[in-house]
Amino acid sequence: MIRLALLLSGFLIYFIQAQLLPAIFHTNWLPNLILTTVVMITLFKGRRMGLVSAVIGGVVHDVLISNFFGLHLFPYVIVVYILSFVKHRLYEERWYWSSCIVAICTILDGLIRFFMIWGSGGDIYFWSYLWHMIIPTLPWNALMAAALHAFLRPKEEPQDYIW
Numbered sequence: 001m002i003r004l005a006l007l008l009s010g011f012l013i014y015f016i017q018a019q020l021l022p023a024i025f026h027t028n029w030l031p032n033l034i035l036t037t038v039v040m041i042t043l044f045k046g047r048r049m050g051l052v053s054a055v056i057g058g059v060v061h062d063v064l065i066s067n068f069f070g071l072h073l074f075p076y077v078i079v080v081y082i083l084s085f086v087k088h089r090l091y092e093e094r095w096y097w098s099s100c101i102v103a104i105c106t107i108l109d110g111l112i113r114f115f116m117i118w119g120s121g122g123d124i125y126f127w128s129y130l131w132h133m134i135i136p137t138l139p140w141n142a143l144m145a146a147a148l149h150a151f152l153r154p155k156e157e158p159q160d161y162i163w
Contacts, residue, residue, distance in 0.1 A: 010056070013037055018065050029133050031140035032106065034061050038076050039083065039105045040148045043098060047084035054080040075112040079105045095149040102145035103138050110134035 017033045025031070034057040042050025058073030083105060110133060117124050 010060075014060055014064070017061070027136070029136050031137050031144060032109070033144055034058075034072070035076065035079070035106065035109055036102050036141050036144045036148060038080060039102050040098060040145060040152055042080045042083050043087055043101065044093075044152045047080070050080040050084060051077065071113060071116060074116065075109045078112055079109050082108070095146045098145045098149040099142035103142045106138055106141045107134060110137075 013033055017030075021030045021033065038050065038054045038057045041053045054076035055073065058076040061072040061076075062069045083101070087101075110130070114124065114126065114129050114134075118126075
């Protein structure tokens, strides 16, 4: 049952990223729900689950949505690997920390992607890419992280009072 729920959640995330978000945002940038989900899974479930979700999410994003294989897979894996070292020292299970960490990971993902495009000989300019592709996604990814935090956070058991 849990595997079926995970599979259906993955299809829902794919549908939202590939069909719903392009219909809502008529621009050349989109909020990255797959990256946000990968970062949140890493924060709540650890490095192993984060790397699995990064590989699956990166391959799905590259093969089905993107046009350049590895453009999302490689940054997702790097972001998860770096985040897994930092999260034990920094992360408290609060929604605002989740939003801030997703915003930082969005910047890191964008910078890795920029250097991949630039290193492969693409005609790309740093400040233009930063202001037109990375910065506009920050508030949306942070907002989605706050919403995902409510679903992924551990539920507290209700306290039974004696009186």
